[in-house]
Amino acid sequence: MSLNLLDTSNWLPLDGLAPGFDANKAPLVQDLSGQQFIVHAKGDPMTFRFDDDEVQWTAAGHAGSAPYEAFLVAEQLYYAQWHSVAEPELAISLVLDLTNGTALYIGARLGQPTPSSVAVQHDFRPGTLDRFTTGIPMAESTGLIGRRVEWVYSESHAYEHIYLSPTWYTWQCLAGPERGLADTDSNTVYQVRPGIFVFTWREKVIPCGSVTIADHRDVNAIRSHGSLFGWDESGTQPVHFTFGAHGRLISMTHHRTDLDPAL
Template structure:
């Protein structure tokens, strides 16, 4: 039976996932390319991709820099680019779904809660009307290399995963299941691995990127964690990352890749569903 001592840090989770993990290769497809992201909110940020680093420059000067990045693809023409950015003393998780097939993108920008927020009790947060998780995330959409026009990005929130119970094998030793409950919550449990026996229900977000291709993002509340994966239901593959504090303090971050072979266990259809 699990106890509170079974919960581990994101750094320890990364160590557990690493051996023989099913991660996808870091692609060089974007090397030498420049893409300008035209956000629906008016931002215009140019990105230049080199072999191991990318650089970015906002047209209005609000953001610029460079970072090591990872680029992967579970579907031809659609790339997941992930990196960490530090600006004004704050670390940010940046994940870009670059959809070359539709010349559009979705950007996911997240950050960890600070020490004070993390130490708030769940009961206090609930009574104060706050989300139970302190992990923050924002979603932005836009077009690639052309000015934004309404409707230019086909990526949209979806209910298509709701009701599914999926199995994810991240390595020979790490196996999880997800139950997608509704538009805002899902339940996970570790069937095998370093978190075996642990489970929880957490905040989540679903976006349909293309037919049977989804962006799934979750925010855990007990150990502050931001998870993000692209799920290709047609090819039974997922790829993404997990981001959080490496240890028990707040001075080191862990941002590690995860990928799985996935399959549907079953689907629940509720009588009240339209």
């Protein structure tokens, strides 16, 4: 008997997805090692100090030291990701644009879903770096709306995303253990540079959320870096891992101006 895909109790837990999902993850870099960054955003200044293996940070009411991973997104543009040791229900993403002097802190807080809220909540804090005075903070964007993109995470994992509105996107699994599953979930998008976007989503069926950054400048060779954070199958232990994907634009939807969800 075939699996009833409409029965969400059959859906794969986050820890079941992890094996092999990170095959297309980009090489890690240590370019941030030995550097300290002070980010001015809402609230008190945030401080991040990197060595070869760990980051020490004070940000958004949190502080600690943890192993981190860093990826080079484009020239002088970095994405760093770590899971708090002191607060296991907190994962942090930091985007650093060392050319424009801007940064984006995203704190992912893992809790229990309710009928009116999802398990992961994201705290977005765009700001400027201490040694710059003219950087324009990264801002929310509608630049992805209307795009349909195919993403390949490994030889056996592939999905498509359809970016619907400032609030929603639809995903469908094309290959892998979730093949045939699809849903529409909430998202938030920030433009980092022209053609480069931070895309985050928060799932309602599987208790997890994701932070990704993707370079869409070449629509036939899109590159993304990201992390997933959520509960394991038991709902008691946080699961956190990083991944990467290669993408391409499949199609573009153009709405009539008065019906355009981006406006």
